[in-house]
Amino acid sequence: MESPEPPAAGNVDVRLVASSPEAARQVAEVLRRCFASSEQRSYPVGTAAGGTRLHLTVDTARAAEPARSWLVTSRSSGDGRTQTDEI
Structure with missing residues (x-):
């Protein structure tokens, strides 16, 4: 399986899997x-x-906010490994 191309600098591709469309939309709304x-x-x-x-x-x-303050103080774990359940 080929790895997807990474998004542009500063962007993050988010993929959600939920039991219902409404649950997925609620999480997407929080991110937005x-x-x-x-x-x-x-x-x-x-x-x-x-x-x-x-x-x-x-x-x-x-x-x-509140993502801005969280991003400023957060640090990467340095663990770039793919999880076993990722596609």
Whole structure:
């Protein structure tokens, strides 16, 4: 499997998987309150119980409070490993 191209500097691609479209939208709304973001794209998840996968890109260079203060004080763990359940 090929790794996706990283987003532009200062941007982060966010991918959510939720049990319902509404749950995914609620999390996306919180992110949009903290960061400028692209239009979200949603896709059904192929499970019997339903579900939604939602993608959006946030711009960390245009962060609003409280994200701005958190970004200034946070540090990277330095652990760039991919998690086993990531696509």
